[in-house]
Amino acid sequence: MARITLEGITKLYGKMTALDNLDLDVQDNEFLVLFGPAGAGKTTLLKTIAGVEFPQKGLVKIDGEIMNHVEPMYRNISMVFENYALYPHMSVYDNIASPMRSKLYKKDEAYIRAQVERVTQMMRIDNLWERRPSQLSNGQRQRVAIGRCLVRDPNVFLMDEPLAHLDAKLRHFMRGELKEIQSSFNSTTIYVTHDYMEAMSLADRIAVLNKGKIEQLGTSLEMYYTPCNEFVARLFGEPEINIFDGELTEQDGKMMVRAFGQPEPLCVEPDAAAVLTKGQHRQVHVGIRGNDVSFSFDKLPGWIQGSVYANEPIGNKVIMVVDVGGTHVLLVAPNDTQAEIDQPVYISLNMKNAIYFDADGETYIVRSDAERYTGKLAAAMEGR
């Protein structure tokens, strides 16, 4: 029930810039995921919205009202802290009941008991009511922290890596649960995570943060298929996207890209070629994801020769690293793939899904059929 607008937020810690003139508009009832490397300013951003850290410049608005001088308690925000921040001298029950016992959000004890029962059952910690935080494991502490956050009905949920210390199974369950809660509570959520799969599965939109600035803001598919620069492209996807140098040439009236020092150039899709020609690019970086690389142990005409550098089975798939003239190409192979190190292997790139970046600025130029990913989602967002 709240729209959050940040205008030109700058936050300094001494001489360190944590947030650098940052603008962000979070829609009402939106699930926004903040994603980025450590030290990008994600936690600072959450704390600025919560009102426990104060920006040196800029405005924090909730529902159009300027909140810079409003005490945290009056912002009606519920937050999960990255380090849990439980009250060590209180039991689990009292920790979770704490928001409903404050003067501002006062509820009667019967209601509190029912609510604590509800969230502890959901978090599967209803057998731990009497324990102190020091008697809990990290995963249990984290669930108490989430419980304390979810027990209220606030305007905004802020969650700072709430699932980081849960085991994989519970994390999967909680992910679904959080999504469910958020849609049924009608509250705006800003969620910080390091896990790109978590980000993509939960988010209405993702904001990628780096060095205190937003690199890109968009839907999961936009992030994955049309990243605005190489930094964003590398953040999403497992294995990491392959990015290699390419030289644009023309052959038989068609635009081709020459890479890996191969005599045979790779074909550029016509719609991408048009943009590249228009921009008069000669040197580009080509990004291609691991699942768009096919491989064969037999020599096939037109396929690029390389040798197996590493072969890592990770359960449902195998990540194969192929050495092509000194460049490593990561590809996804079926899970029963067996390969010897240094064994010759032939690869072929699906150029339909190639993403072209500027060789100097490392920024996005074009990909084939981009509207399919951006257009559809723009429409979907409008329909919401």
Add this chain to the structure above:
Amino acid sequence: MASTSTIKKERKDTSALVDTQKNKKAMTALESFGRNAGLCIYALFALFPLLWMILCSFKADAQMYNTVFRFTPTLDNYEAVLLGTDYFRAFFQNLIVSGGAVLLTVVAGVPAAYALARYNFKKKEDVAFQILSFKFAPEIMVILPVFLIFQKIGLYDTYFGLIWVYQLITMPLLIWVVRGYFEDISVEVEQAAQLDGYKWFNVFFKILIPLVKPGLVASGLLAFIFAWNSFTFPLVLSGFNIQTITITSLRYIASDTVHYGQVAVASVIAVLPEIIACLFIQKHLVRGLSFGAVKG
């Protein structure tokens, strides 16, 4: 044949196991005996002066220099001190001065400790060190200027004058101990409480004070003991109006003779409040209350 041999072997093994268990039991018994004996010897060593003081308080002056435990107990000393002099007045005045000093230390010291732990301001460490440095100088060194100043501004021989000057010995310790406790509390705990809807005032008393309580109690108790036992300051800065126990005890040293029995009585009673305070407060002295608040 083979099976019986293995059974035998097993039996042997189990008997060996029982033996080692027996040995272990014997060892632990021996260990605990040794530990207790050691502690008893230490306790005897540590408590002997106290015991000797109590014995002295029941001795007549003539028997004072006997080093054997055989003597005729007498209550004359108690009578002389408690009824013959205004010992009780000194006792209560000491209580007022020491209690007041501790109260002022807590009221002013806890916010100071919080500020030094949480806020960043220029020369913060210098201020903290300055506070600690008040304890460096021996009292006797500063006493003369303080005496002159107190005479001028009319604080000589007043309750407030003594309470104020006692801050020199009680405040630095409390600030440094409690500051450490505040630093151990993650700032996120405070922020979480604010988001839960508590005013800063409530956060401080509901969340922070319970967490620093062990440190506060321990340093408060020490402050009380320092103030209670202080000798130099009341010796110079108090006159007829206010007398503390430490000064009053001097009175039993007459020009011709020292009444050791009466000094012993004064000391025995002077120690009582400290012992009582320690026993009452002991259960609050639990360390590590703030564990578990944040990710380990």
